[in-house]
Amino acid sequence: xxxxxxxxxxxxxxxxRPIEPGKVSIYCCGVxxxxxxxxxxxxxxxxxxxxxxxxxxxxxxxxxxxxYTDIDDKILKRAAEEGSSMEAVSERNIEAFVADMTxxxxxxxxxxxxxxxxxxxxxxxxxELEAKGAAYSADGDVYFAVMxxxxxxxxxxxxxxxxxxxxxxxxxxxxxxxxxxxxxxxxWKGAKPGEPSFPSPWGEGRPGWHIECSAMVREELxxxxxxxxxxxxxxxxxxxxxxxxxxxxxxxxxxxxxLHNGMVNVGGQKMSKSLGNFxxxxxxxxxxxxxxxxxxxxxxxxxxxxxxxxxxxxxAAATGWKGLNAALALMGTDTSGSAAAPERSAPEQPAPxxxxxxxxxxxxxxxxxxxxxxxxxxxxxxxLRALANRLERGDAxxxxxxxxxxxxxxxxxxxxxxxxxxxxxxxxxxxAGSHDGAGPSEAEIQxxxxxxxxxxxxxxxxxxxxxxxxxxxxxxxxxDKPGGLTEWLRH
RNA sequence: GGCGGCAUGGCCAAGUGGUAAGGCAGAGGAUUGCAAAUCCUUUACCCCCAGUUCGAAUCUGGGUGCCGCCUCCA
Numbered sequence: 370x371x372x373x374x375x376x377x378x379x380x381x382x383x384x385x386r387p388i389e390p391g392k393v394s395i396y397c398c399g400v401x402x403x404x405x406x407x408x409x410x411x412x413x414x415x416x417x418x419x420x421x422x423x424x425x426x427x428x429x430x431x432x433x434x435x436x437y438t439d440i441d442d443k444i445l446k447r448a449a450e451e452g453s454s455m456e457a458v459s460e461r462n463i464e465a466f467v468a469d470m471t472x473x474x475x476x477x478x479x480x481x482x483x484x485x486x487x488x489x490x491x492x493x494x495x496x497e498l499e500a501k502g503a504a505y506s507a508d509g510d511v512y513f514a515v516m517x518x519x520x521x522x523x524x525x526x527x528x529x530x531x532x533x534x535x536x537x538x539x540x541x542x543x544x545x546x547x548x549x550x551x552x553x554x555x556x557w558k559g560a561k562p563g564e565p566s567f568p569s570p571w572g573e574g575r576p577g578w579h580i581e582c583s584a585m586v587r588e589e590l591x592x593x594x595x596x597x598x599x600x601x602x603x604x605x606x607x608x609x610x611x612x613x614x615x616x617x618x619x620x621x622x623x624x625x626x627x628l629h630n631g632m633v634n635v636g637g638q639k640m641s642k643s644l645g646n647f648x649x650x651x652x653x654x655x656x657x658x659x660x661x662x663x664x665x666x667x668x669x670x671x672x673x674x675x676x677x678x679x680x681x682x683x684x685a686a687a688t689g690w691k692g693l694n695a696a697l698a699l700m701g702t703d704t705s706g707s708a709a710a711p712e713r714s715a716p717e718q719p720a721p722x723x724x725x726x727x728x729x730x731x732x733x734x735x736x737x738x739x740x741x742x743x744x745x746x747x748x749x750x751x752x753l754r755a756l757a758n759r760l761e762r763g764d765a766x767x768x769x770x771x772x773x774x775x776x777x778x779x780x781x782x783x784x785x786x787x788x789x790x791x792x793x794x795x796x797x798x799x800x801a802g803s804h805d806g807a808g809p810s811e812a813e814i815q816x817x818x819x820x821x822x823x824x825x826x827x828x829x830x831x832x833x834x835x836x837x838x839x840x841x842x843x844x845x846x847x848x849d850k851p852g853g854l855t856e857w858l859r860h
Numbered sequence: 861g862g863c864g865g866c867a868u869g870g871c872c873a874a875g876u877g878g879u880a881a882g883g884c885a886g887a888g889g890a891u892u893g894c895a896a897a898u899c900c901u902u903u904a905c906c907c908c909c910a911g912u913u914c915g916a917a918u919c920u921g922g923g924u925g926c927c928g929c930c931u932c933c934a
Contacts, residue, residue, distance in 0.1 A: 380864080398934075406934085413934035443932070525929075526863050578932085600934030604864085607933085631865090632928065641933060669873060669883070674866075675927060682872055685884035692883085695898095732874090740874050744882035758898045830893055837895075848896055 372427065372734045375673060377604060377627040378524055382736055385626065387595050393429045394590045398582060398599035401438040402462035403447045406469050407647035408678055409633040409640045415664055416630045416672040417598050418475040418791055423733050426789045434589045435478035436582060437463055439485050440575050445564055455565050469650040472660050474791045482585045484576060490584035491576045492569055494618055495556045503617040507547040509559025509572050515552045518613045524627060525605035554610050556580045579610040587615065597624035601631055631675045640678065661795050662687045668739040668790055695757050696750035697787060697794040699780045719775060722782050725749055729786050739790060749783040762851045808843050808859065818847065818855050
């Protein structure tokens with residue numbers, strides 16, 4: 370079996386064949402760092418993290434490059450609003466991005482270029498386009514001439530002539546007037562008073578949005594790469610323009626495979642900053658939803674499909690994760706295993722495990738069918754959970770069973786496959802989320818538990834239950850364990 | 861209007877020609893002083909219509925509904 374991926378370029382599922390055997394070069398469109406990331410970003414980057422982990426597990430050496438767009442109108446606007454600078458806004462949001470991704474267990478990219486640090490490559494590319502007659506300058510701006518590029522529209526299925534009418538409906542801004550064709554887009558924008566600018570052969574200014582990606586792909590990975598990633602909302606115009614620029618300049622295909630993830634929806638509508646219906650990653654995580662719950666939530670759907678974000682669906686994911694997590698706990702807290710040279714053609718394993726591994730690989734090979742892959746994890750987890758539960762009850766035979774090679778192998782496989790999906794065991798604290806300090810103190814809770822123990826010993830269950838109810842009202846859940854022990858959880 | 865995509869049980873979601881994965885919720889049972897947790901069992905003919913086929917959720921045509929992109933956007 371080999372990996373098959375849906376290529377947006379052909380709108381078909383294709384077998385993945387790297388340019389160089391055993392190696393994969395990937396460029397992923399990153400964020401514009403003007404604000405915190407929301408769940409849409411999380412979904413996207415979790416999906417691509419899984420692609421990357423799976424390729425690694427399949428034996429490929431992966432080079433993963435993801436950019437930061439650190440110059441753009443929205444960053445400048447934000448900086449003006451808060452009276453700071455472009456750099457300050459960018460820096461702060463890059464830090465936030467890294468922190469959020471880390472919490473979600475998303476592997477950092479191998480290289481993370483920034484637009485403002487790639488200006489030489491950008492200027493070189495624009496010059497080449499100009500020399501080839503694919504670009505023209507007008508009043509300090511430089512535009513890409515879409516009519517000069519034969520393949521324009523091949524990714525998004527747009528026909529320039531057919532699109533004329535739609536474009537005509539746009540507001541005839543000053544910028545529009547400078548363009549030769551409505552779809553022409555800025556490669557370089559002339560400086561406006563008071564805005565940061567950089568020198569160029571066309572005067573002071575700054576790069577347009579699309580050109581930075583073309584330049585960074587080329588600088589970091591070469592003229593042609595294996596896979597280019599991004600959200601479905603980037604297909605047009607961003608990726609279309611990227612292709613046009615790069616291919617007009619190099620005469621080579623920019624990327625062999627274009628993968629796009631579906632949007633996160635809220636109430637059937639795309640989650641976005643402009644609609645204001647977004648939840649930031651950190652707001653969600655800080656509200657007590659664990660990172661792995663969010664990961665599981667996004668992975669339960671196929672990456673290309675829209676994913677509706679609802680409280681119910683998230684609750685379901687949280688409960689589901691509890692089960693997987695309990696099974697994962699059998700291996701202890703050391704779950705750094707995902708990095709421990711996993712190999713998909715693993716050594717000998719008992720037949721059922723080999724079969725599970727195969728089903729997992731088959732699912733993932735099928736355009737990253739994480740939903741089906743998760744089914745394998747849940748099935749592997751089932752007996753492990755049962756065992757974990759018996760262990761908790763102090764079942765002596767369970768103790769012995771836990772140390773049998775069969776169980777150990779099952780637990781190891783579960784952990785390995787979970788690792789491919791970036792799922793790792795979470796401790797109780799991580800699951801509980803942050804505690805804001807309200808509610809009864811530990812000492813108070815302990816005192817209540819002891820009082821309840823006494824009541825129970827006296828078979829005064831009415832008092833015992835009322836104590837439990839009172840604590841519950843304060844967000845404290847009591848759980849009786851075998852042997853007369855009582856544990857508590859803060860909700 | 862143009863381009864693309866989606867419609868599967870109460871909810872989420874796989875399955876893309878051979879008779880419906882998995883998760884959540886629900887129901888019954890076990891266990892428990894009662895709970896919680898856990899364990900066992902259990903719940904669908906796949907938006908509508910017409911075709912192709914021995915056989916379709918899966919293919920074709922039509923219809924209906926929904927979403928994304930066409931302006932910044934993961």
